[in-house]
Amino acid sequence: MKNLKISLSALMLISSGFAALPCAAEPFREYATDATSTPPSANKDHTNTYQYWKDRANLPTMNGTDEWKLNWKFRDRPGNDQLHGGDEAYDRGEMLYKKLNADGNFSACIGSKDGNLKGVRLMYPSYSEAAKKVVGMEAVIEQCAAKQNMKLMNGSYDNSAVSIYVASFSNSMPMKIDVSQGPLKESFERGKTAFNLKAGRNNLACASCHVNMVGNNLRGQTPTTMYGDATHWPTWRGKDELQSLHVRLTECDRNAGVQPLKIGSMTYTDIEVYLSALSNGYPMLVPSMRD
């Protein structure tokens, strides 16, 4: 009996020893920048280009090598008045929205109090009591469309089309998400960490290019600041694809050699919160186009 007791406790010790190893050590991590250094608002200090692009209606003229300083805002209206695939998506979004909202429940579901869509886009990303997590507007559109028996997968063309239509009612209103407390603050902090985390086969963070290399050439491309970038999504890309921010993040990750994550995943939503907070004060504008 004594022998059995000893062998039993020895077994416990051995098994706990094995199990304790992986949890004792924190995983080794590298970050591109001091993750605490970026202030959460559209900020003229980062890259010193805000002065050029803050007013979409009065962008200065820049030549080819300086064009990046406009942060691609010259693709937006009113400076660029050409019709593009984003307008086509807007039309489809309007048609789908009217179908979805035939009984008025869809607009209520996405957060409109009286059926008016003005300002609804500015409520997102937000914490959903129902889902017990932070959600972007496209995730909510998917959920609310399902209640109307329409499948609008987060990231799909039709989901983004409805997102553009809804967001258009908030055009020229500044982004204003509050990340000072609660689940959105936690999400913002996680998003900042994910943005700065070196990952993938090239050990690159988002910040490796969009903070450390801003204004330098990556062959034919010039990375720009991530400030003021969240207010024109979903956008129509020149390769003829309508992309939500999360779809774009899967492309960013792949281009950098990082295994992409699911659309609507917590980490991509966290990055969306981070980028949205970095656009606070900058006005919405959809439909938009980017290269």
Added chain:
Amino acid sequence: MRGLLVGLAATVVLQACANQAQAPAKVAEVAPVEVKPAAVWPAGLPQDALYNPEGKNKTTWPQPVKNSGELKYNEHARDLSKWITRSSDDMRSSIMPMKVSLNGAPLNGDAARGKEIAMNTGRGNCWACHALPGDAQPGSSGPSLIGFKSRGYSDDMVYQFVYDRRAVNPNTVMPPFGAIGNLNDQEVRDVVAFLQSLN
């Protein structure tokens, strides 16, 4: 008796660790790929990765289809799952900075093969950041490599730079090509030979 107590204490610790490992609660999402046998999902790869264990290259990406409420999933050019992702659920470690040396042995690299790796976006992609001879749109994010030979670095040093620059400069943006398994050892040697040939 004392042994038993220690054993019990260890079990408590074990329990705490198990809880810690499972910490992030999973919320059900619309899964683009059905994960059937748990065994083929790579150990440590978080569940929110876009990964199809039954696909050819495993790593997948979503493509919106015009006038459709569904996404089309395509295969990426390579399996990216062995490197860490951005997911908060990813508890795998990054690769630590690695000191390497040729230890006096010859480099044994092929400059022509090295050029094929360095000036190829799908392989080493050195030219994304560095100017190299003959590139019409040179990168400017890293120092120019034109005339690199004249800078007089030893093969041993350049081997370290390409294998893992972090061992020399902890704040570098440059990928640790050898240490992270992006290029194999021979490919690193070939790139070094190419750089040392740049007059």
